Amino acid sequence: MKANLVSGHFTDDLGRYLEQARQQPILSAERERELAERWREQRDPEAARELVASHLRLVVKLARGYGGYGFPLAELVAEGNVGLVQALEKFDPERGFRFATYAMWWIKAAIQEHILHNWSLVKLGTTAAQKKLFFNLRRLKAQLGETGGGDLPPEAVASIARDLEVGEGEVVEMNRRLATGDASLNARLTDDSDSEWSDTLVDESQDQEHEIAEASELAWRRGLLADAMEILTPRERHILIERRLKDEPVTLEELARIYGVSRERIRQIEVRAFERVQKAMLAAAANDRGRRALAA
DSSP states (O other): HHHHHHHHSOOHHHHHHHHHHSOOOOOHHHHHHHHHHHHHHOOHHEEEEEHTTTTTHHHHHHTTTTTTGSSOOHHHHHHHHHHHHOOOHHHGGGGOOOOHHHHHHHHHHHHHHHHHHHHOSSSSOOHHHHHHEEEEEEHHHHHTTOOSOOOHHHHHHHHHHHHOOOOOOHHHHHHHHHHHHHOOOOOOOSSTOOOBGGGGSSSOOOHHHHHHHHHHHHHHHHHOOOHHHTSSSSOOOOOOOOHHSSSSSHHHHHHHHHTTTOHHHHHHHHHHHHHHHHHHHHHHHHHHHHHHHHHO
């Protein structure tokens, strides 16, 4: 349905499209209501095409208003046409307002969503307030006489944040995003250089020396734990493993049923076993470090 309404009678050539849009007659309120009712009640495709065609000039007019964001007019018109068809699907002529009044919001929303999703590789404008900031920042800057580059003065930031009901930090961030745009990390540092910007990024992963040291430390601690566990009885060892060394510890109730004792008795055994293991590990670690110091 969308393909037929948006492109069925219009070519991909923007010039011819605009000329055909201008040639479409403006509908009277009575004719518009008749077509809308035929579409809503009978799903008459001819009624839908006539209603949409008569509002293509509205799409063009609204699309021209977003010409400052660097998108081809044809692209914005195409997105506006999608919004126009979406409006037709939802339009209720019984509410008493004209189709153009209703469709205008759908057309703007479709164009704005396209701009927000394609203006930058980094997602922006995820909230209603941020979208409002994105599409009104330039206008408010012009009203304040801030037409140059760089960061805005604090008083301008405060004024814009107050007018749009957003945080001052959001104003500063959005202004910087709009001023700089995206840049490729694979671009050369200079025209006569073979180095790229990605070459200047710091590698945040650990080097091999640190990885080996961490692996050695972990193995040492595991050895201390294994040795310390040997001082426990089988019951103490089992309870400590189930309660302290598993990702999903076994409940006191389950262990109490296994050993035929109370929950409090299991808790006492767990605490005592943990304290004995901890004490043994600390003592073994101190002795090991002492031997290493003497050997050095």
